[in-house]
Amino acid sequence: MVANGVSDSVNGPQASCSPLSLENINPKVVQAQYAVRGEIVIRAKELEDKLHDGEKLPFDKVLYCNIGNPQQLGQHPVTFYRQVLALCDYPELMDNAQAQNIFPSDVIARAKKYLAAIPGGTGAYSDSRGAMVLRQDIAKGIEERDGYPCDPDNLFLTDGASQGVHSMMRLLLRNEKDCILTPIPQYPLYSATLTLYGGELLPYYLHEETGWSLDINELREQTYKARSEGKSVRGLVVINPGNPTGQILSYENQVDVVKFCKEEGIALLADEVYQANIYRPDKAFTSFKKVLCDLKEKEVTLASMMSISKGFYGECGRRGGYTELVNLDPKVLAEVYKLASINLCSNVNGQICMALVMNPPKEGDPSYKLYAEERNELLASLKRRAVKLHKTLSALQGVTCTEPEGALYAMPHIRLPQGAIEAAKKVGKAPDFFYCMQLLEETGIVTVPGSGFKQEEGTYHFRTTFLIPEPETDEVAERLVKFHNSFLAKYGEPEQ
Ligand SMILES: Cc1ncc(COP(=O)(O)O)c(C=O)c1O
Numbered sequence: 001m002v003a004n005g006v007s008d009s010v011n012g013p014q015a016s017c018s019p020l021s022l023e024n025i026n027p028k029v030v031q032a033q034y035a036v037r038g039e040i041v042i043r044a045k046e047l048e049d050k051l052h053d054g055e056k057l058p059f060d061k062v063l064y065c066n067i068g069n070p071q072q073l074g075q076h077p078v079t080f081y082r083q084v085l086a087l088c089d090y091p092e093l094m095d096n097a098q099a100q101n102i103f104p105s106d107v108i109a110r111a112k113k114y115l116a117a118i119p120g121g122t123g124a125y126s127d128s129r130g131a132m133v134l135r136q137d138i139a140k141g142i143e144e145r146d147g148y149p150c151d152p153d154n155l156f157l158t159d160g161a162s163q164g165v166h167s168m169m170r171l172l173l174r175n176e177k178d179c180i181l182t183p184i185p186q187y188p189l190y191s192a193t194l195t196l197y198g199g200e201l202l203p204y205y206l207h208e209e210t211g212w213s214l215d216i217n218e219l220r221e222q223t224y225k226a227r228s229e230g231k232s233v234r235g236l237v238v239i240n241p242g243n244p245t246g247q248i249l250s251y252e253n254q255v256d257v258v259k260f261c262k263e264e265g266i267a268l269l270a271d272e273v274y275q276a277n278i279y280r281p282d283k284a285f286t287s288f289k290k291v292l293c294d295l296k297e298k299e300v301t302l303a304s305m306m307s308i309s310k311g312f313y314g315e316c317g318r319r320g321g322y323t324e325l326v327n328l329d330p331k332v333l334a335e336v337y338k339l340a341s342i343n344l345c346s347n348v349n350g351q352i353c354m355a356l357v358m359n360p361p362k363e364g365d366p367s368y369k370l371y372a373e374e375r376n377e378l379l380a381s382l383k384r385r386a387v388k389l390h391k392t393l394s395a396l397q398g399v400t401c402t403e404p405e406g407a408l409y410a411m412p413h414i415r416l417p418q419g420a421i422e423a424a425k426k427v428g429k430a431p432d433f434f435y436c437m438q439l440l441e442e443t444g445i446v447t448v449p450g451s452g453f454k455q456e457e458g459t460y461h462f463r464t465t466f467l468i469p470e471p472e473t474d475e476v477a478e479r480l481v482k483f484h485n486s487f488l489a490k491y492g493e494p495e496q
Pocket of ligand 1: 068160163187309320
């Protein structure tokens with residue numbers, strides 16, 4: 001049959017697609033889930049509207065601890081970035097007689113350098129990989145970080161790291177037998193993109209008892225099992241520092257990961273967006289690019305993802321990020337370039353911000369003092385808040401919490417009373433979802449149930465950021481403790 005000139009034998013039966021309904025749109029869109037912005041956040045917004053309309057609730061403010069979005073909770077942006085961005089957006093400011101009094105000379109010099117090399121400035125499309133001058137500055141930053149060269153032509157600037165992950169999934173996944181090894185618990189961008197692009201999430205469990213450690217043997221076991229079932233393992237996602245789990249991989253563990261990828265011919269997707277968020281003096285971030293270079297590894301393809309959203313910068317709304325591709329056949333690199341060009345380019349303000357993050361003021365530059373003060377204070381404050389939240393959570397009855405070594409989150413393991421588990425089942429919800437929803441209703445605190453990240457069967461967790469500003473952290477901790485105790489009083493002693 002030929003309908004509208006389209007043959008069924010090529011495209012399948014002509015299904016109605018107007019009006020659009022859940023039954024006739026792409027089922028992968030319907031199946032994809034993204035818990036950090038799910039049902040609990042929708043309810044939080046409703047409660048916020050009620051407060052706005054003057055309704056009395058048990059709290060006077062909704063506190064969004066569900067997502068690492070620091071400026072939404074009041075974090076001040078880093079001055080240097082905003083000054084350069086302001087001048088790039090409105091270059092006429094530089095002609096103002098007062099400009100020299102408002103903007104340090106290195107800010108003006110940086111804006112001039114970028115504007116001279118980005119034809120049309122921030123309002124014009126750039127090269128689809130990102131403006132060369134910005135990729136050069138990012139490459140310089142990567143070289144300083146790792147001590148190895150970085151070719152700007154291997155860098156793709158993206159609208160946040162999320163877009164880089166989408167591109168890698170598009171590139172790697174060919175059919176439903178293609179799998180990606182993904183940590184559990186995971187950041188749900190991975191499960192969602194795997195669903196969208198038609199691949200399978202091959203789980204490897206992080207071990208909570210040993211600080212959410214990564215076991216190479218488990219990667220092997222899962223890979224061999226998947227292969228024995230006729231599946232193809234195409235990539236390994238490593239999130240370091242971890243989200244939602246907050247652990248930092250040891251160098252030795254990273255070496256083993258690279259060796260595993262080499263032995264098994266698996267591409268490595270290194271999500272390194274929290275590289276600036278390290279809170280333990282005895283731990284350090286090492287990029288997988290450095291590990292590859294240390295090992296003189298030329299066969300493992302690596303995609304290293306970075307973002308302006310996290311770190312101490314927290315410029316989530318600007319949407320900036322990069323993917324550095326290493327050990328990629330130039331012909332494949334050309335395909336990635338083509339893929340990027342289908343999006344024309346990432347937004348240029350985000351690109352500029354990414355370059356500023358990777359190439360900040362240096363000691364001796366007029367902006368350095370303020371920049372360093374702001375950076376140090378933001379990181380010190382995040383660390384204080386991480387310590388406080390960890391202490392609060394660990395003291396709750398039936399709760400254990402791995403110390404967050406990095407990133408922006410705590411992921412407490414909650415033992416729930418049987419009464420609560422049954423009550424959750426009655427309303428068709430996961431027990432940790434049930435706990436988080438009640439936490440929201442009674443305290444205004446928005447968290448994400450562990451089930452949204454996937455977790456070991458029979459265990460319950462939730463994830464919370466430690467981004468509440470310091471003056472409010474004590475009050476929030478008190479609300480949390482009060483809620484937890486009343487939850488246990490209502491549903492009984494927690495299961496051990
Ligand atoms: C592990 C991880 N990767 C990627 C992202 C995406 O960040 P963005 O797209 O804002 O750069 C996030 C955001 O929370 C994240 O936690």
